[in-house]
Amino acid sequence: MSSTNDKILHSVLSGDIEVDTARADDALTSDKLKQDIIRLFQDDHHNLPFVKLLAVIDDPDVDYTNPKVQNIFNDIHRLDEKPVKLPTKKFHVHPFYDLLGDEDIIIPDADLDEDEAKTDHIVAHGLFAGLHRIKVKVEALEEKVASVSDATVSQVDENEFSNWGKNVNFDAGSTLIVRSVAGVCKVVQWAAAQDRKVRAAGFRHSWSDIYGGPGDVIIMFLPINTLTQLPYEDPPADWKTELSGIEIVPSVAGRAAPEGRAFCKIMAGTTNDQLRQWCFGNKTWCLDLNVIMVEITFGGSNAPICHGAGFKTDTLSDLVVEVTYVDAKGELQTVNDPTELRAASGCFGLLGIVVSLTLELGTMGVTDMSPVKIPMPLAIPPPKDYPIPGEVQKLIEKLGITEEQLDHARIDFVNRCEGDFYLEWFWFPYQDNCWVNTWSRRPITPDELNLEAYPGDSWLDGVKSQQIQATLAEALVNYTPFRWLSGRHQAFLLGGASLFALPNVTEEKDIIKTFVSEALHFRRGIQNFRCWDTEWEIPLPTIKGQRDYELVQRAWWDGISAMYSRKDAPVRVALEMRLTGGSNVLLAPQRGNAGTVSIEVLTTLITPKDDWQTFMQQIADKWTSYDLKDENGNTLYPRPHWAKQWGGLQIHGKPIERYFREDAYKDAFSEFRKTFGNIVTSRGSSVDETLKMFGTVTMERLIFN
Secondary structure, eight states, X not given: OOHHHHHHHHHHHHTSSOTTSOOTTOOOOHHHHHHHHHHHHTTOGGGHHHHHXXXXXXXXXXXXXXXXXXXXXXXXXXXXXXXXXXXXXXSOOOTTGGXXXXXGXXXXXXXXXXXXXXXXXXXXXXXXXXXXXXXXXXXXXXXXXXXXXXXXXXXOSOOEEEOTTSOOEEEOSEEEEEOSHHHHHHHHHHHHHTTOOEEEOSSOOOOSSOSOOTTOEEEESSOHHHHHOSSOXXXXXXXXXXXXXXXEESEETTEEOOTTEEEEEEETTOBHHHHHHHHHHHOSEEOSOOXXXXXXXXXXXXXXXXBOSBTTOXXXXXXXXXXXXXXXXXXXXXXXXXXXXXXXXXXXXXXXXXXXXXXXXXEOEEEEEOOEEEEHXXXXXXXXTOOXXXXXXXXXXXXXXXXXXXXXXXXXXXXXHXXXXXXXXXXXXXXXXXXXXXXXXXXXXXXXXXXXXXXXXXXXXXXXXXHHHHXXXXXXXXXXXXXXXXXXXXXXXXXXXXXXXXXXXXSXXXXXXXXXXXXXXXXXXXXXXXXXXXXXEXXXXXXXXXXXXXXXXXXXXXXXXXXXXXXXXXXXXXXXXXXXXXXXXXXXXXXXXXXEEEEEEEEOTTSOHHHHHXXXXXXXXXXXXXXXXXXXXXXXXXXXXXXXXXXXXXXXXXXXXXXXXXXXXXXXXXXXXXXXXXXXXXXXXXXXXXXXHHOOHHHHHHHOO
């Protein structure tokens, strides 16, 4: 066993270091956390890259494209080529198994005697031979034609369903890949004859229980390896499907797009990256908003009413002008009436299997991105008289931040919010700096038509580099010595690496000039790093027509304070906030808001579940405690993002589903039921028939009682 891991294990067993907790007498500043990690890691070559990383992440102006810096990530990639011999283990599962060839897998322990080494090799060889056979079977998936008699429908042998966050799991009855609209119709007809539900699932990025259930038919519009295997890889070059595609249409139901806008039909299996490439190619039209991640289909991001950033934006579902879906009878239906669209544009797949969406695009624009790292107390300053956590007070003293500087920072924050189009902030746990990413958009000039894609294809700081960094982060959290660190140390190390990898533009020469469609997806590889996520949409009231920015500051600092209050460090990835507009969609969490504070916390999958659940409750208590009213005195209700984690919470002393029914969505649910009923009955079906085919236990209980 290596000297460092001996030292860590001895410290854990002796009580010198507490696992997943922090000593009450520790001053848990960033300096202290860094010193602890260096003390534990500095003597072992396996962990030297972490020490190097800690040595550079303190400098906000570090050139992360420098080859020497990039070598740190390469060293982390190789850090376990000689795996640590762990107690009670006779063979090792390499943490980078999926990235290696077979010749790299079997590495007998050097300190075993000859007989033990022989036994170790035989056992390991048998294990990995079996793993290799499974791997080959998964990669080569013999997709057999299902009993729906359609060449564009194939069946996957594996029916065990698991979402991306690994917190929703069940055994499906059938798992099908469908590549045509006709195929979707036939699958629904086939399932109806067997009295089985049908649900679509793409990249499976929702954490809430809005999927299907045991025995249901799960259909997908892309190869299963593309959707579920990490690290992400594009579909094979010979992959052909009718359910991915993009087309500008001149009108919808006789209505032309407004001036400067365009209607664009997007098939439900189209990914964000396919639309990004299309926008980059035509340089004419693009979405005004989108989620950051490119590995997600439009059917999947629209169904739970996802959003982007900026007060001038609403939700993806607000941009929908037509929905085409397969109903409970297996027939193709279209909704394009504005009143019906308020329900159909964001309805979690309850109407049927959506095969295409027509969205309203805006004119392509250009942005001069200048994301910057700002000392945490100045990025979004606390409201005056806010009880600042002791650790942050120490940081303020260390940096010499004055009350006058805080006042100027409050003005700068409001000016950003009022002047910029895109609004987003990140704080990585226990870091001294925040990452601020706000920008304005402007029309394209003729000499900008040849702008390069962002972040480009450079090996040092381009798409591939970002994908590798996310893959390494996923490997790191599954690396045993990393798990031995306390939660605070895990969060600090991950946060430092994350902040370090993000650009810091402090000079005009470094401004990132790119198309809006590229800026919306500024970070790649997110798919390769699994996490848990809870997000709330907090209404932002106005006072005499002016947004209440003190509420924004309070919500942000309540998040920071809650994180510092916990010694178990239940948030180990990030606190993130985007400011958005409202929504006209009936079930949108932003509906009725003049503005919305979209704020979320994310953690790793190795965070103890109980710690995470109690923190979700703690932060929900804070973010739902504000007395929010519009200018007419009507109560405004915070609501969680439908796709994020909210199950099991209590809000205002009642189960969250009761809070939805009695408070947050009281009128919205009744309006939705009425409109939903009108849609299905006017097209020859019924609510009961539709829910029997496409309903989920959660949504049927919640909305339809």
